[in-house]
Amino acid sequence: MKKLLKQKVLIPILALTILLTGSAFKTFNNDFFEIAKQIEIFTTLFKELNMNYVDETNPGDLMDNAIKNMLNELDPYTKFYNEQDVEAERIKRTGDYTGVGAHVKILKEKLVIIEPYKGYPADKAGLKAGDEIIEIDGQLVANYKEDAGNLLKGVPNSSAEITYVRQGKTAKTTVKRSEIEIDAVPHFSMINETTGYIVLTKFNQKTSQQTAYALKDLKAQGAKNIILDLRGNPGGLLSEAVNVVNLFVPKGQLVVTTKSKVKKYNRTYYTKNEPIDTEIPLVVLINGSSASASEIVSGTIQDLDRGVIVGSRSFGKGLVQRSKAMTYGTQLKVTISRYYTPSGRCIQALDYWNKDKKGNAVRVKQKDYNVFKTKNGRQVFDGGGVFPDEALENTKNSTITKAVLSSQTIFDFATKYYYNNTNITNINDWKLTDSDFKEFKTFLNTTEFSFETETEKSLNKVLEIAKTENLDDDIQRDYNTLIQNLNQSKIKALDDNKSQLMSLLSDEIIKRYVYREGLYEYYKLHNNEIKKATEILENPTKYKRYLN
Known part of the structure; x- marks a missing residue:
């Protein structure tokens, strides 16, 4: 038994050692001794723990937890992916997979349909948002230890027998799996006779191609203005962000620069193709959920004074990741660099290398923002996402x-x-x-x-200290009054x-x-943002005023 356990332990250790004794040492020669020392400490500890712990251990789970906890100390974008995770990342990148055609999610330990895609198998089978899936092909979801959503994927034209609960009633349906194509541009149309509207929800391998098609189609329909909606777009492929900018700016234009401690990751990205239209008036919509590649597009359009940005401040992700293939089909997605828009600004909002007492990344303070200039000399700032040219207060999440x-x-x-x-x-x-x-x-x-304010947290701390000093009798009455007042403020906050x-x-x-x-x-x-964007585009003088 010990021999078998030892073999299980040594395999991941050997894989880790091979990984870290390869290209990593070539890049970080100065850290050679320290890295080697820490590997030796870790492998010795891992071996002794698994061989001597009182209960049976699972080396795979221990290693998985060790890796993920180590990465948690860095930033939320540096991640380790097992084989199932790698497939999920591939789907994000390509937009294609075989399944039932629905967004599913684990909510409160239940597998729930979040959104069925129109015309796809789940929709045709009658499944709706809010349905809780409890069994798939005889497998109880509650007893399935892995990601139960993977049970919905399979071979094209294969059937999935699904048992679900809707509004307290249990029902069954059969769904025939098919190839699912997730569009980067799920919608484009004319808002009025002169203004076209393009919704861009992700930056996968189809993004620039689908955006180009939408732009050409809308121009053929008579569009003299364009609204590009990036609200809620979490980003994706940096190269596709460059290509989307290229649709509106000339060939050879600097879009983004990446800077890293590793020289080979220091790169400049220029537009490589002939644009579709460099003159058409453009408004880009963003909000607090527009991140990464969305911010490259909106930030570059702003820096080049190519369009007007409308909405609320973007998320503020100025970091670039790259996937590294590892042993046994696993991957590491690692933050390799920061990116900078043409004006030279990095819009990273959270400082993951400086954390508060609770271990949370510190937000860059507004007083520490640096000023940069757009092509026309307008002031823009780094450190807190992309700030819109026309900020709509009611779109900012409180x-x-x-x-x-x-x-x-x-x-x-x-x-x-x-x-x-x-x-x-x-x-x-x-x-x-x-x-x-x-x-x-x-x-x-x-x-x-439940919603606990910072004020409540501070009051609770004061009360705890008062208890240790035997001062809580009088303070408790005042505390209860303050909490009651705070609860009233919360109700008011909902109304506000x-x-x-x-x-x-x-x-x-x-x-x-x-x-x-x-x-x-x-x-x-x-929609208020679209109304504002349309208003700006229909007034050429006002539009130009934003850019000058």
């Missing part, structure tokens, strides 16, 4: 909004609303009411939603952010009736 978003409440309320309002036929004429918002606040109180919360609720509810495609059509009629 603390309470972020807390609500991080919970499941908006999704669950949308599910509840959909099944309680099955008679809605024309979604474009629909609108959430004050009564609906009041119902949402009541719904919040019935869930596990009513407009934004109503918008988020509307987006989730609309998708239940008319899918994501219908949501974009709804945006064209009702």
Whole structure:
């Protein structure tokens, strides 16, 4: 038994040693001794732990946890991927896979349909957002130790027998798997006779090709202006960001520079192709969830004064990752460099190399932002994402909004609303009411939603200290009063952010009736950012004023 265990231990150790004694040592000669020393300490510890621990150990799980905890000390983008994770990354990069055609997610230890894609197998089989999948091909999801979502993938035309729960009732359906193509540009259309609208949701291998097709098609329909919607786009391939910028700027233009401690990663990226249109007025929409490649596009367009940026400050991810193939089909995605837009700014918002007492990355303070100049001499800043030229306050996520978003409440309320309002036929004429918002606040109180302010955290700390000093009797009364007042402030905070919360609720509810495609059509009629963008584009004098 010990011999078998020893073999299991030595295999990952050998793999790790080979990995770290290869190219890493060539790059970091100065650290040779320290790296070798730490490898020897770790391998000795790993061997002794597995051979001598009182209970049976799982070397694979221990190693997996050790690696992931080590990487957690760096930044959230440097990750280790096992074989299943590698496949998920491939899907993100290419946009193609074989499955049922639905976004699924583990919510509160349950496998839930987040969004069925219109016209794909899950949709055809009648599955809807909010359905909890409890069994797939006889395999109980609750007993499945790996990612249960992988059970939905398989060979094209194979069938998946699915048991699910909807509104407390159990049902079954059969879904025939098919090849799924995830579009980078899920929607483009004309907003009015002169303005075209392109939604770009991710930067995969199809992004620039699909964006180019949309731009050409809209111009053929008579578009004299373009709105490029990057809201909620988390980024992806840097090369595709360069190619998207290239659609609007001349060949040979600097787009982005990467800088690293490893010389080979210091690169400059220029546009390589002939553009489609360098003159057409352009507005780019961004928000707090626009990150990475989205920020390269919006930041470069801003630096070159090629278009007007509208919305709220972007996420602020100025780091570049590269995937490194490792042994046994695993991968390491490692942050290799920072990127800089044409003006020379890096928009990284969080400093992962300096953390607070709780281990959280420190946000770059506004007083530490540096000033840069656009092509026309306008001031832009680094350190906190891309700041829009036209900032819309109601699009900026407040603390309470972020807390609500991080919970499941908006999704669950949308599910509840959909099944309680099955008679809605024309979604474009629909609108959430004050009564609906009041119902949402009541719904919040019935869930596990909790929102602890920094003030509460400080008060709790004071009370704990008071208890150790036997001063808590009098302080407890004042504490209770303060907490009661804070709870009232939280209720007020919901009302103060009513407009934004109503918008988020509307987006989730609309998708239940008319899918994501219908949501974009709804945006064209009702969305504030699109209205502002259209207003800017329809006034050439105002448009030019932003850029000068």
